Structure formats: structure tokens, C-alpha cells
Amino acid sequence: MSRAALLVLADGRFPAGGHAHSGGAEPAVKAGRIRNAEDLTDFCRGRLHTTGLTAAALAAAAAHGHDPLALDEAADARTPSPALRAVARRLGRQLMRAARATWPSPELDALAAARPRGAHQPVVLGLTARSAGLGPEDAAHCVAYETVGGPAAAVVRLLSLDPFEATAVLARLAPEVDRIAALAAAAAHGTIHALPAASAPLLDITAEAHAARPVRLFAS
Numbered sequence: 001m002s003r004a005a006l007l008v009l010a011d012g013r014f015p016a017g018g019h020a021h022s023g024g025a026e027p028a029v030k031a032g033r034i035r036n037a038e039d040l041t042d043f044c045r046g047r048l049h050t051t052g053l054t055a056a057a058l059a060a061a062a063a064h065g066h067d068p069l070a071l072d073e074a075a076d077a078r079t080p081s082p083a084l085r086a087v088a089r090r091l092g093r094q095l096m097r098a099a100r101a102t103w104p105s106p107e108l109d110a111l112a113a114a115r116p117r118g119a120h121q122p123v124v125l126g127l128t129a130r131s132a133g134l135g136p137e138d139a140a141h142c143v144a145y146e147t148v149g150g151p152a153a154a155v156v157r158l159l160s161l162d163p164f165e166a167t168a169v170l171a172r173l174a175p176e177v178d179r180i181a182a183l184a185a186a187a188a189h190g191t192i193h194a195l196p197a198a199s200a201p202l203l204d205i206t207a208e209a210h211a212a213r214p215v216r217l218f219a220s
Contacts (some may be wrong), residue, residue: 006134008132010141010145012153017090018146019153021219022150022201023147023220024043025154025155025218025219026156026218029155029159033204037165037166040151040155041169041172045176046200047148047203048147048176048180049176049180049198051199052180053144053184054196054198055121055135056143056148056185057119057184058078058136059140060126060185062124062126064135066192069111075123079120083208088121089121092120093117093120094118095121095124095125097116100112102128107130108131110119111123122143129142135186140181141181144184148169151166183196183197187193
């Protein structure tokens with residue numbers, strides 16, 4: 001198991017397309033629900049314990065060796081918003097391109113062939129972690145950290161929030177990120193049907209409204 005590979009996969013500079021997405025932070029800022037670092041903490045914590053747990057478990061299950069096509073169907077069932085399903089597949093397609101160039105594997109090739117328009121991003125990430133020699137908890141950590149790191153980076157741009165404050169938010173949430181990753185990794189040892197299905201309805205609603213906006217800084 002390569003810790004260096006984990007750092008490469010979790011690095012924000014990995015060309016997976018995440019920089020173009022705010023994880024729901026942009027519509028939350030527009031609605032006045034995120035105004036400062038304290039609000040950002042609440043937003044990230046809510047996202048981490050709901051959609052973050054669900055996505056981390058899907059990634060961990062893919063890294064564990066569950067059927068990625070079955071996991072992709074499970075991800076669809078856990079993503080009621082059409083806009084978010086489209087985003088997840090777009091991000092999955094971009095991540096797949098980067099993954100196959102970085103850690104080529106027959107499993108990635110097979111998923112890419114079966115889902116030419118993109119599989120859900122957490123499923124691709126988990127399979128990428130597996131191809132890189134990483135385990136379920138590594139994959140879960142990547143997703144859990146991305147769940148809070150993406151919105152934090154976006155809010156720095158959206159609100160001109162002090163980057164030191166945004167980084168402090170991530171540091172304070174670190175123990176919770178670890179706990180969510182551990183829960184997700186443990187769930188990956190069960191059946192696909194038993195994976196977490198926590199949701200955040202407000203994120204679904206605002207994603208649909210955000211997708212229809214003619215002017216926006218982030219794609220989601």
C-alpha cells in the first residue's frame with residue numbers, strides 16, 4: 001500500500017475536474033446560508049455526515065472489490081437530483097481519464113467501456129484507489145476529505161474568505177472526517193444494499209436551481 005499514491009489521489013491538483021465544482025457552496029452563499037467561517041463549518045459538517053458518508057461508502061466498496069456496475073446503479077438510486085447525477089457522471093468521466101493515464105488497469109478499462117458517458121465519481125474514485133494499490137479506508141478518506149475540501153476552497157473564492165480561516169475549518173473537521181471514513185470503510189465489507197444512503201434534500205433542491213442559473217462561477 002502506497003501512502004504516496006494516496007497523497008497523489010487526494011491532491012487538489014490531481015486533474016479530476018473538481019476545481020470547477022463547489023459542492024453546493026455557491027447556491028448556499030447566494031442564499032445567505034454561508035456568510036463566514038462558522039457557517040462554512042456547519043455546511044461542511046452537514047455535507048460530510050450525509051452525502052459525504054454515502055459517497056465515501058460507495059468509494060470504499062469499489063476499492064474493496066464490489067461490482068462497480070452494481071455500485072454505479074446504487075449511486076444512481078442514492079442521488080435523487082438529476083442535476084447531481086449529471087455532475088457525478090461528468091466528474092467520474094474526468095477522473096477516469098486521469099486515473100487511466102496514472103494507474104492503468106483492466107478494471108478501469110472495463111468500467112470506462114461499460115459507462116462511456118461516465119460512472120458516478122465515487123465509484124470511479126474507489127476503483128482508482130484499488131488500481132493504485134490502496135484500500136477501502138484510503139478511498140473513503142479521499143472522498144470524505146473532498147466532501148469538505150471542495151466547498152472550503154470554493155468559499156474562499158466566492159466570499160473572499162481568508163484562506164487561513166478556511167484551512168482552520170478543515171483542521172477542526174479532521175476528526176469527523178476520520179470517523180466518517182472509518183464508518184464508510186466498515187460498511188464496504190457488507191452488501192451493496194446495506195451501504196449508507198444518507199441524503200441532504202436541500203442540496204438536491206439547490207442543485208436543480210443552480211443548474212438552471214444563466215450566470216454562475218461553479219458548475220455545481
